[in-house]
Amino acid sequence: MDNLTSTPPRPLWRQHDFRLLIGGRLVSQLGDSLQFLALPLLVIALTGSSTQAGVLLGSQTVVYLVFGPVAGALVDRWDRKATMIWCEIGRGVLTATIPVAAALGVLGMPQLYAVAVLNGVLSTVFGAANSSALPNIVTTSDLPSALGAAGAMSNALRIVGGSVAGVAFAVSRMLPFAFNAVSFLASAAFLRSIRTDFQQVRATTPTSPRALVIDIGRGLAWLWHNPVIRTLALLDAADSLRYGAGYLLIVMLARGLHANPTQVGMVFTAAGAGALLGSLLAPSLTRRFPLGALSVTMLWVEAMAFPFYAVAPTWWLLLVVAFVESVVSPVYSIALDSYRLAVTPDALRGRVTSAIDTLTTGGAAIGTMASGALIALLGAPALTVLLAGWLTLLALVATLSKTVRTASATDWSDGSAQPTQGHDEGSRPL
Structure with missing residues (x-):
């Protein structure tokens, strides 16, 4: 029936x-x-x-x-x-x-x-x-x-x-x-x-500066007490440093290979195509693999792909590297965002989302601002190697973190939100 x-x-x-x-x-x-x-x-x-x-x-x-x-x-x-x-x-x-x-x-x-x-x-x-x-x-x-x-x-x-x-x-x-x-x-x-x-x-209480400060603090407290979201958000923010530096870095690497403006544009078009492919693959991968395994794998793929920017001998091989490396980020982001949105209480979702976005935006901004000075100091190939080392460090941290390794996504098959860690904080009073 x-x-x-x-x-x-x-x-x-x-x-x-x-x-x-x-x-x-x-x-x-x-x-x-x-x-x-x-x-x-x-x-x-x-x-x-x-x-x-x-x-x-x-x-x-x-x-x-x-x-x-x-x-x-x-x-x-x-x-x-x-x-x-x-x-x-x-x-x-x-x-x-x-x-x-x-x-x-x-x-x-x-x-x-x-x-x-x-x-x-x-x-x-x-x-x-x-x-x-x-x-x-x-x-x-x-x-x-x-x-x-x-x-x-x-x-x-x-x-x-x-x-x-x-x-x-x-x-x-x-x-x-x-x-x-x-x-x-x-x-x-x-x-x-x-x-x-x-x-x-x-919330039905009046909006005042003091009330907003208290609300922000409650959102940050919930985020801090959720180990999976907290750890992956910090890793994502650290990865954003590399992302922020990447735009100028790729431009300088392409110029070093004597690429003309049209060819530089094609490199970034390839990066966009790779990100598009990653976005299309992400839903099925998110449902098929645990969040922790997916996060660790994606970080390692990113760390292994990034050094090839420094050794690509022609602009069109730089294009290939940009395509492959850009597939990774959407897969990782969509898996993490799906988990976070599913387990964060609706009444706290705006504050938790904004806190994480502020971290990642701040990381990208620092990377963008620092990239010019670092390229001038070290050169574009050397900065590429340095950033590859940074990505390798992040992948090692994720691999050694039990919180990340054992993180399991929600049960997408029936729409329930049952993470393995950090879910009890959602019942805390607002």
């Missing part, structure tokens, strides 16, 4: 609310990919200064590092759906001021800095709410597939976004900004049409 009355699970892509969520994200990220290239080009056109372009882009990272933990606490208190909609509307309006000011002949750097900082604040809040909402829109068993689909979409845009952005900017300097403004509003419309609640419960 149960077999007659039970409803079989629907495939992910047949779920109405997930299609709306991913559709809105697709439109919004396409706009972001156009603006990401157009913004530094616009700054250079206005000022002739690449330094100002770098400072402008870096300001958004600084905003995230400073405001990230607060954003996580806020989205655990506020209505996540309404918050995401208003963030998209706000980002759309802010972005639209750029082409409007250009049309009026009053566009200048103070406005661009203001838009970048305010958009950074709204983006930080939106990102925390978006990650926290996903487990309420799809089932636990669908989390790996949902994260894999989002990752595949992002990496597909990464592959085509640069060329499309260049064409759009060539047509009109303001076209990427106008498109991005519209994409934010379209994303808000998609979100408005989702029927599912984005969270289970919200």
Whole structure:
């Protein structure tokens, strides 16, 4: 009788609310990919200064590092759906001021800095709410597939976004900004049409600085007392140091092989294709292998692949290395994020997500800032070897850590969330 009355699970892509969520994200990220290239080009056109372009882009990272933990606490208190909609509307309006000011002949750097900082604040809040909402829109068993689909979409845009952005900017300097403004509003419309609640419960106490500090502390305490998530998050943050340094490092290695700008671009296109493949493989690997075994294996594969950057004798072999090495990161990230989202209590999810994202973003920012000085001091090949040693150290730490080795993912087959370690902290009072 149960077999007659039970409803079989629907495939992910047949779920109405997930299609709306991913559709809105697709439109919004396409706009972001156009603006990401157009913004530094616009700054250079206005000022002739690449330094100002770098400072402008870096300001958004600084905003995230400073405001990230607060954003996580806020989205655990506020209505996540309404918050995401208003963030998209706000980002759309802010972005639209750029082409409007250009049309009026009053566009200048103070406005661009203001838009970048305010958009950074709204983006930080939106990102925390978006990650926290996903487990309420799809089932636990669908989390790996949902994260894999989002990752595949992002990496597909990464592959085509640069060329499309260049064409759009060539047509009109303001076209990427106008498109991005519209994409934010379209994303808000998609979100408005989702029927599912984005969270289970919200705090009813008044929002005050003291209350937010207490909330942030509770989120950090839960994270600290969950050994699997804590250890893997710290390893991920340490790995982000290498990731942050990688962009400039690959550019310099390619230049050392006399690659022209088109060939350098092809190397990064290959990296995007590898990340796309990793995103597609990640859901099945996450379901098939324990989290610990997958994490250790991926770190070792990364450590063994990275040294080949330093010895590749031609740019096209550098392209092959970039493709292979880039497959690893999405597999590791999707496995870890699926586990974390499944076991973190909904009321704490914004704070835990923001704390981990702040760690990894901070690691990447330090790597990016340090890479130029280290390349000048050591040379690109020597820095490659140094970073390969760093990855080997991380792989050894993961291998020797019983917490990592014995970590087991949730039971994806029935959608239950039953990790082997660190789950009892979820019952702590908020």
